[in-house]
Amino acid sequence: MMFLYRLSVLDGYIQVLPNQLPRDMFVWLLKFILDGTGELVLQPTRFMILRYMQRIGEPQYVDQIARAVGVHPRLVSHHLDVLEDEGLVESEYRLMPVDGSSRKVAKRMCVATARASAVLEDIAKSVQEVGGS
């Protein structure tokens, strides 16, 4: 049975855990220690949102993302703020028509950046490396 070695940038400790966490978790920390985004990407909901946006590749509303990943829109908005701070997501507000009304509302459209794609590709590659070793 393979054990996962969880590395933490926080105190430099190594802890052996039973194989209960997704293998990606090890890799997220391992690969993003250097640029300090390890803890950021470790957040499971955030990772799910980022992966969804990278897969879709087109600008999405917060509501669309929330429906797709099954997370409350307020939480999605929070995670998008964090991802935007780290340069993994870009967002802009667009005026969109509302059904049954002549008025328009500003909606936040978000899209994953090239850096996000690079980060996720790096993770996929690292997972293969860990799986092969």
Place this chain on the structure above:
Amino acid sequence: MRHTAALRNLTQRVFVTFKRTRCLLYILVVVCVIPGTFVVWLPFPLRLAFTYMFAGLTALALTFAALSFANMVRAMPAVFLAGRGTTKEFEPPEAREIARRMKIRKLPKFLLQGGTGEVGPSTNGFTRTIRLPRQWMEQLHRSEFLAALGHELGHLRARRRFWIDYLVMSGVVVGLTVPLALHTIPLIVNVFDVALVLLLATSVSWRNEFRADRECAKVLGPEGLISLLELLEAKYGPDEGSVTHPPLRTRIDRLMKLLDSQ
């Protein structure tokens, strides 16, 4: 840290879980009250059977309780020792505003502590000191760090209600002990007291944590705290709570309800 994982695995393998410990303590309390009250009037064979059952149950429950407390006891030296050599006083720029919104008149002292491993932030209500791990400040997103800060300030905000709970708990223990003491032997009363205090202390502490979460969510919104708790759950795995803290999943679920209500 390896010892921590080893202890956790060991306790899981021998079925010492916090939930089971609480169940045993509940059973012990009931046994103390119901058959324990009439033990002196029981005929000899029944009294002997009760004595063996009572002794076995007491030993089992207190052993489980001791093992459940072991993690907390183990963390204590780290909390005290780590705080001495590596703490530095500082004030997060947002702390004053958060405290103002929480209507905390006197700002507590903030200490940034390093080298404490897995020890998280803590609040000392007597000295009005909040300790925050340096690694959390460096690694977490600002919104999540502020959520941790808000939670600790929430403890200060709700400290009076904590003491009211504490006094009520003491009243309940004394109120139940005195009538029981009049009807049974002192040993049963002592065991009853220990079991009841262990149960009620957990309940008071959990309520205190939920209250601090709510105070934080009122001021900062629940998103940051939910995100932080999910991160902790992902790092350390699902938990069943401890003597001082409720399970992370329960706290997340309660905060999720606030997303729609606020």
